[in-house]
Amino acid sequence: MNISIILVRPRNPQNIGAAARAMGNFGLSDLRVVDPYEPVWREAVSAVGAHEILQNAKWYSSLKEALFDADLVLATTALKNRKINQEIVSLPDISAYLKESGSENCAIIFGPEKTGLSSEDISLAHCVLNIPTTAKVPSINLAQAVILCCYELAQTESSARGAKFKKPSFKEVEIVQNNITKMLAFLDLPPVLGEKVRSRRLAELASKRMLDKEDLFFINSIVNKIISAFIFGTSYNNSSKFIS
Template structure:
């Protein structure tokens, strides 16, 4: 089945990097760009540049990363591995096309952080996998635009076989609705853990990502959790 790619830039600060991203996408046949919470003067400078490509003119501006991932069935966070404790699959860029063949088809987001800090741990936790561009130990990270260029080139250079699974997977938004219902159930039963509310959600999200459940499976889990919560809340005190 068909796989579409979305390039997501999170809080970019340099108009030159934004422009170079759009050119790289055009060079290698990608067209969907989403930009999360850009610095407004930087964004206007990039879009207003002479010869700005249609990709920039048609880019989708998003307030948050979840909004940018809303309709995506798969997402990879591009980051250097130094000083990161990661729980997701780590996919080296040369392996990306092969890795994708084992995943559900649908819309795939490739997520890149800003020039100064990259992606936050919270940003990375929203994605199912981590995309790693191998570099020397002395210089573990690459420039934002360079990372996008290398990724677009690799996808164009190596044809991606049809997806190994026959159906589109659940979207980010669909998984988040299940997560919200499971979290509400845990609150209803007043479960005691050492996790904060955000840590609990992150744990549930990670479990959903690892499970690779179908839409029907997720719908069943959501229905069970919803009915269980309602029964608990209806009990007399």
């Protein structure tokens, strides 16, 4: 299993460096950084003896871009004052969870030091990874969180189930979501199923990871045919609104 560690908007060079060292300690090498504070990022990368993992880290402007190849996305967050719609996995259970998932490319997301991941960031994840802590001090330092997760991830071995059930990547799922959104725009849906509601429900369905690549290809083929029928057909009198 390929595992990517993603730091979203990090602001402390020491935490960035410690995260990279932790990855090296436990055999991980794919570090991705989303919209870091540039002066801090330069300081971290240019530090004397900077870890090779840090110097080879990939920089992305958005979290979606960083998740392009992931077929399993886990968002780390403290649960206090959070409304979580996804499945919650406790860190001690992560090894068994990953083996059961059958995934090939897993991404673990860590938020900025002061605020943690935003609700929008978390909505992109298939599940939430929680590090058990006491109720009085529910959150822990970014670098410490990465170290703990890397240790547990190092216990995970590839599962044979992965070859039988091919998970679609985040990018592949996003393409189908966008096509379904285009298709739904043609339909005369009631106000209760407005654009925001449709977008939220599609995101929730995508996070459940019920479909493999063949299922997704089948759905996308049908959706594209329906869109083409609306654009080029004569039975729908508002088809012109979709043509640019």
